[in-house]
Amino acid sequence: MKIEIKSAQEWSTPEQARQDCVVTSALYAYLTGTHWATPDWAVMVWEGEEMVSNVHIIERTVLVGGQPVKVGGVGNIATKIEWRKRGYATEALKVAVDFLRDPLGVEFGLMTAIEKLVPRYERTGWRVTAHSLQFEQPGGGKGAFTYPVLILPVIKSDWPLGEIDLRGLPW
Numbered sequence: 001m002k003i004e005i006k007s008a009q010e011w012s013t014p015e016q017a018r019q020d021c022v023v024t025s026a027l028y029a030y031l032t033g034t035h036w037a038t039p040d041w042a043v044m045v046w047e048g049e050e051m052v053s054n055v056h057i058i059e060r061t062v063l064v065g066g067q068p069v070k071v072g073g074v075g076n077i078a079t080k081i082e083w084r085k086r087g088y089a090t091e092a093l094k095v096a097v098d099f100l101r102d103p104l105g106v107e108f109g110l111m112t113a114i115e116k117l118v119p120r121y122e123r124t125g126w127r128v129t130a131h132s133l134q135f136e137q138p139g140g141g142k143g144a145f146t147y148p149v150l151i152l153p154v155i156k157s158d159w160p161l162g163e164i165d166l167r168g169l170p171w
């Protein structure tokens with residue numbers, strides 16, 4: 001197994017194609033029609049020539065109760081079906097979280113997840129802070145998710161009170 005982190009600018013075309021093969025996240029499947037943010041970074045897990053799992057990272061200053069908070073958005077946690085239950089997503093998320101701390105130095109990690117996956121993330125320090133958030137869509141439109149919103153303290157620990165506005169496309 002090899003794990004690497006690449007910025008969006010570093011993705012070559014074959015890697016992008018492989019990346020697309022792993023985009024099978026549950027939320028993406030449910031929320032067809034949603035326009036998603038382009039990730040800034042991807043954690044890619046390789047077995048030989050095959051990308052078996054990946055996690056996307058988006059750097060964003062969001063608003064929480066009107067207050068700016070620098071987050072590392074974590075999204076598209078996905079492992080190809082035939083490679084699941086071998087610890088790949090767990091490893092990829094660990095690498096992503098280390099990266100949020102250093103070099104990104106964000107205040108919190110932030111992700112949305114379907115209810116059944118929440119305990120999985122709670123085991124590694126993520127906690128549910130809300131059940132909805134707002135985001136933007138092209139053409140000035142607004143959208144909202146009503147899913148558990150999980151945060152992970154990275155360099156700060158007190159998450160502000162109030163509505164979460166991603167101030168851009170969601171992840």
Ligand SMILES: CC(C)(COP(=O)(O)OP(=O)(O)OC[C@H]1O[C@@H](n2cnc3c(N)ncnc32)[C@H](O)[C@@H]1OP(=O)(O)O)[C@@H](O)C(=O)NCCC(=O)NCCS
Nearest residue numbers: 024025026077078079084085086087088089090113114120
């Ligand atoms: C959710 C998902 C990313 C997990 O990927 P994965 O690579 O199978 O994850 P892991 O192998 O690290 O962990 C999965 C389970 O296998 C278990 N596991 C890990 N290594 C194992 C091993 N060697 N043998 C047996 N089980 C193992 C883990 O304990 C975990 O159990 P849990 O589900 O009860 O918590 C994957 O199922 C997926 O891509 N789903 C569709 C997309 C999705 O829903 N993404 C999440 C969006 S929030």
